Amino acid sequence: MDKRTVYMDYNATTPLRAEVKEAMKADLDVYANASSMHELGRLARARVEEARADVASIIGAGSDDVIFTSGGSESNNTVFATMFHRGRRGGRTGVVTTKIEHPCVLNAARWLEDEGFPVRFLDVDNTGRVDMDQLARALGPDTLLVSVMAANNEIGTIQDMEAIGALAKKAGAYFHTDATQAVGKIPVDVDRWQADYLTLSCHKLYGPKGVGGLFIRKGAPIEPLIRGGHQEHGHRAGTYNNPGILGFGLAARLAKSELDDYEAKTRALRNRLRDGLLSAIPKIRINGHPDFVLPNTLNVSFPGAEGEAILLYMDLAGIEVSTGSACASGSLDPSHVLLATGLGPELAHGSIRFSLGRDSTEDDVDYVLGHLPGIIARLRAMSTVDA
Amino acid sequence: MTSAFSWLYSDVVKDHFTNPRNVFSPDEDFKADAEGMTGNVKCGDQMLFMLKVEDDVIKDVRWKTYGCASAIASTSMLSDVIKGMTIRDAYNIKPEDIATRLGGLPDNKIHCSVLGDKALRAAIDNYLEKTGRAGAFRNEGAKIVCTCLNISDRDIEEAVKQGARDWEGLQERTKIGTVCGGCRKEAEELLHDYVHIFGD
Numbered sequence: 001m002d003k004r005t006v007y008m009d010y011n012a013t014t015p016l017r018a019e020v021k022e023a024m025k026a027d028l029d030v031y032a033n034a035s036s037m038h039e040l041g042r043l044a045r046a047r048v049e050e051a052r053a054d055v056a057s058i059i060g061a062g063s064d065d066v067i068f069t070s071g072g073s074e075s076n077n078t079v080f081a082t083m084f085h086r087g088r089r090g091g092r093t094g095v096v097t098t099k100i101e102h103p104c105v106l107n108a109a110r111w112l113e114d115e116g117f118p119v120r121f122l123d124v125d126n127t128g129r130v131d132m133d134q135l136a137r138a139l140g141p142d143t144l145l146v147s148v149m150a151a152n153n154e155i156g157t158i159q160d161m162e163a164i165g166a167l168a169k170k171a172g173a174y175f176h177t178d179a180t181q182a183v184g185k186i187p188v189d190v191d192r193w194q195a196d197y198l199t200l201s202c203h204k205l206y207g208p209k210g211v212g213g214l215f216i217r218k219g220a221p222i223e224p225l226i227r228g229g230h231q232e233h234g235h236r237a238g239t240y241n242n243p244g245i246l247g248f249g250l251a252a253r254l255a256k257s258e259l260d261d262y263e264a265k266t267r268a269l270r271n272r273l274r275d276g277l278l279s280a281i282p283k284i285r286i287n288g289h290p291d292f293v294l295p296n297t298l299n300v301s302f303p304g305a306e307g308e309a310i311l312l313y314m315d316l317a318g319i320e321v322s323t324g325s326a327c328a329s330g331s332l333d334p335s336h337v338l339l340a341t342g343l344g345p346e347l348a349h350g351s352i353r354f355s356l357g358r359d360s361t362e363d364d365v366d367y368v369l370g371h372l373p374g375i376i377a378r379l380r381a382m383s384t385v386d387a
Numbered sequence: 388m389t390s391a392f393s394w395l396y397s398d399v400v401k402d403h404f405t406n407p408r409n410v411f412s413p414d415e416d417f418k419a420d421a422e423g424m425t426g427n428v429k430c431g432d433q434m435l436f437m438l439k440v441e442d443d444v445i446k447d448v449r450w451k452t453y454g455c456a457s458a459i460a461s462t463s464m465l466s467d468v469i470k471g472m473t474i475r476d477a478y479n480i481k482p483e484d485i486a487t488r489l490g491g492l493p494d495n496k497i498h499c500s501v502l503g504d505k506a507l508r509a510a511i512d513n514y515l516e517k518t519g520r521a522g523a524f525r526n527e528g529a530k531i532v533c534t535c536l537n538i539s540d541r542d543i544e545e546a547v548k549q550g551a552r553d554w555e556g557l558q559e560r561t562k563i564g565t566v567c568g569g570c571r572k573e574a575e576e577l578l579h580d581y582v583h584i585f586g587d
């Protein structure tokens with residue numbers, strides 16, 4: 001097989017769509033400050049507001065209820081900072097989240113814990129789903145915030161958002177969800193989920209990096225993380241990032257209109273990859289939920305082979321994926337998500353995340369199926385650990 | 388130091404990673420005179436070293452690993468270098484020498500790369516034991532201080548020689564104590580001693 005580049009790391013980030021890139025390029029000349037009152041400023045502002053409507057629409061929200069941020073990390077931190085101020089003023093202080101959140105939620109929650117807020121990190125079952133009984137028991141009259149990610153970035157597991165939202169609201173808590181990985185991949189609806197806050201990030205849906213959004217339900221408190229000018233109704237200061245916001249709007253509009261196609265396409269390719277791996281490589285384990293899983297995501301453990309070695313052999317073959325083992329990033333700890341699903345450290349160290357996208361093809365999948373069995377066989381042959 | 392990933396593309400590392408030398412093959416009949424195992428799968432890596440020895444000279448070597456790319460590349464290099472060496476010389480090879488031959492390794496890969504070196508020493512100790520000289524090189528050998536990361540008193544000594552003066556500096560160079568942290572007390576005592584000896 002001729003060497004080629006196969007990108008299967010779309011959950012890490014996505015390429016910029018050609019249409020979005022063109023629109024952003026054109027927008028670079030609309031240089032006016034979108035807060036200025038003159039004509040050019042009003043033009044720039046109109047484009048921001050148009051984008052806001054598109055972004056709001058992909059999550060079933062009204063445009064007034066979405067603010068722009070620098071990304072998912074900022075949106076999540078804004079919610080936790082808001083809860084910090086809220087809790088400090090008296091009343092409820094309890095925070096309930098999960099063990100499998102993205103580090104930007106986990107670390108924000110740990111910060112609140114350090115500040116004296118009672119924080120509960122919920123367990124998940126072996127498919128990565130939140131234990132609903134444990135959630136129900138964790139909620140009480142002191143619960144201020146429930147924050148549960150809609151879909152997990154590593155294993156793709158999708159939570160029962162309607163049920164979680166209903167429980168949170170019944171307990172009188174605010175409900176936040178980090179929907180960074182869900183938006184553009186599955187239907188997202190702030191009303192059906194009863195979300196008070198919802199986090200989005202643009203670079204996961206074929207838009208530019210460094211742009212995100214936060215849905216804030218009317219009446220829910222919000223405290224700016226960045227204080228300054230009156231942009232975003234004073235909820236987030238800083239001159240509007242026009243090209244980025246415009247790119248976000250277009251990316252969201254396209255993602256919404258193509259959602260069905262996207263789901264069908266990535267699901268078919270992902271299943272082809274999954275079935276191909278299962279039949280070509282003995283003793284592998286598919287992680288995550290068999291049904292409640294993002295259509296594009298496949299997380300696999302390869303017993304007997306170490307994740308980073310697998311990743312780099314694939315890299316040398318031109319295949320770009322992620323590993324659940326964080327050795328590559330300097331820590332020796334295996335993925336907190338996989339460990340939370342009860343996977344032993346040994347299986348967690350030998351895990352690979354494949355995430356497909358709108359540009360993926362059957363040829364890409366077949367290329368991986370052509371290379372990976374040999375890589376695993378080779379690593380297993382030299383391994384001190386039995387598969 | 389090379390950055391986290393660029394090292395893979397040094398031709399030497401890439402060559403040893405893609406064509407590791409002296410890897411044990413399950414199909415071959417390799418009768419080892421001694422074996423040594425180190426590492427822990429829980430921490431993500433493990434290494435087995437097998438030696439054929441004649442008149443205290445290493446005649447042939449095989450190894451196996453559950454380990455990352457730098458463990459594979461550096462052990463491959465090490466296994467080439469020690470062939471024909473006396474067991475004593477091999478025992479005293481420094482992991483840095485191997486790293487240097489590979490054109491340097493990023494800081495966060497040093498741990499992985501010393502795995503082969505430790506397994507080699509374990510195999511030589513095993514050989515000494517089998518030939519009635521248990522612990523013969525012990526004084527020259529290293530004592531593991533951090534069991535999680537297989538970091539020895541020698542490694543601490545070397546880190547101090549290279550400029551580590553406090554716990555942070557030592558951690559920066561060796562990553563010692565970053566898993567369970569149980570080794571900190573002993574390591575700090577050694578650090579204190581070595582700073583006293585080698586410090587400026």
Ligand SMILES: Cc1ncc(COP(=O)(O)O)c(C=O)c1O
Pocket residue numbers: 011012070071072073074102104149151152153178180181201202203210211212
């Ligand atoms: C689930 C989840 N939340 C948050 C983020 C952070 O988003 P951003 O990169 O826009 O800050 C990511 C992306 O890495 C993610 O996957």
Ligand code: FES
Pocket residue numbers: 532533534535536563564565566567568569570571
């Ligand atoms: S003994 Fe050193 S980190 Fe555990």
